[in-house]
Amino acid sequence: MPIIVNLDVMMAKRKISSQDLAEKVGITTANLSILKTGKAKAVRFSTLERICDELDCQPGDILEFKRE
């Protein structure tokens, strides 16, 4: 898929663990893992909003478009 999820990079920058972020965002660690590994087929705006809020970043810092 040409959409790359850079969530793990942002999490490393903010030094936050998956479990902490999942708890703060209100999703399961399994779902966060799906998102991090790029297996997710869609992201709700509400989830993206909470992730950006917790990581203090923009959606573009997490999602990237790369032409195949």
Added chain:
Amino acid sequence: MWSKDRSLFLSRILTVAAAAVCIFTAFFIPTISEWYEYEMAYEAASIFDRSTMFIPMCITMYICDALALAALWNLHVLLKNISRDEVFVDKNTSCLRRISWICMAAGVVLMIFGLWSSIFAFIGVMAVMFGLIMRVLKNVFDKAVEIKSENDFTI
């Protein structure tokens, strides 16, 4: 009180009962064929001579009996998956696809036997139509599996 679980249980019981009937019938196929040949001796339309009907009818009935058992087995697997709350999964789509092909195969066999007794050709056409309906249902299930997968992977 009637519930979805009871309805599912009834469907499973009926499937098993139908399988038992199929197995029971298999023992009497030659008798049924002999009776049919005798009873239908003066039926109007047929292409082949009725006196040669016995063996083709036995073969047709054995094939259809085996196909019915295969279809019932697939129905049983389908119902078992549904009772486990596994509805829109690839396994069920495969079951529906197999049932569809089984119906079509039975239809073709019956249409061939229609050369000896025309009424079976009409039953064959109905079986093929039912197979077609099952195929459309399988396509709907296929799409539902895709939509469910998208929904499951929406975070």
